Amino acid sequence: MRSSLPVSILTLALAIPLLGCQSLLPYQRNSVESPWQSFDEAKAAFEAVEIGSTTRTDLATMGFDPYTSYNVEIVTYIDIFRQFWGVEPDQLDPGIRDCLAATVRCVGLDIQPLREFDEEYGNFWLNFFEFRTQTVLTGWQFNSTLVLVDDTVVYKLWDGNPVVRKKKEVVRPLGPLQNLDIDFRISFP
């Protein structure tokens, strides 16, 4: 009975490699919620918007309504002015020119949904004792801007990252000893 605890710890230590340690590594999910579950869904909804004909009511049915969909930002014409700083007025898109001329009747809608999955992988024991930590970040991000004057879309623009895949590897040759937070000081009397 006395040796039951060490035996169980040892059993656990031996069992972990057999159980597939990948599942014991930490992971993290981040999301900025939106009506769309993938980059393609978001892009398809955006491409359905037509300049000059799509109205605010149409946008609401497509998921671009700031009062029903999450994380749709309403921006003012001053923010739009700042975004196009440096572009000669005669080179501005006609929609943007209309927006700036309409001033307070112009609003923009910024939608930037995001999905991120940050997962640690590699050798469990090297990770556990912090000798080597490998992480891979996957996901997607879609950024879009719609500009409306009164009730009609006059300008649209999108960019983004359909496939995010970033790898990171941190190697600490001394493992847990590398993090010892000990301060050796010499004091003289």
Place this chain on the structure above:
Amino acid sequence: MCRFNVRRRIPIFTVALDTGRRWAATLLFSMHAPGMRCHRIALVMLVVLAGIAGVAGIGGCSSTPRTSEKLTASNYSSFESARDAFLQIVPGETTSDELRALGIDPAKEGTTIVGSMGLSARLVPFNAALVNTEQPLDLLSENLPQCAGMGQRCEIWITRYARLRAKRRNPWLELLRFRRMRDKTGWRFDGAVVLMDGIAVESVWGGIPRIHELNDRIRPLGPFQAGKRIKIVRNRKSRLILRDEDSGEPF
């Protein structure tokens, strides 16, 4: 005479939850130590668990860890009520006193006054120097360039009202570092009112009526897995609280 003084930087009240790995290692190594008995290992684990429970008690967790945290506050209860206040502004008629009556008041939280000097700085993007060109301000409504030249007689009231709440799905799993699931919801309202000689001449508003962000971090081995510490610190009211060093957020 030279004397060596070994001093740990970690405060004495540091909760060594992340150092679970260290006690795991200690236990594994100590099993090989001659004379080490099993009940001593059990005792060590009990002491550590009691320590965590005690620390939770000291840290203001006398009931349970807080399930949600209010991140910001405003004098409006919703995005719509802030928007409705702005929609009542009549350019050329609404006075600064009437704005205060609507709740848009620089004396309250969330509203700042920017003079005509600050207006130019806010209109020009910070990277404008890199573009090396000038954008004529007359692209904007006539009020803004006019305001920029009026000196003290023109001011802009810039508002940012927000109500954000970060909800903890399972505070105990978070405290034991198995799972940290945060559900951030709320709204943010941004607005600006241009006042010339105390009369509002223009108002613009925007923001995000519905904010929803999720963050879910899972450590299958909880306190034994890598991660920063949970510390006991004093808050502004000099009360002891637990703080997650990963996020800097209090429990």
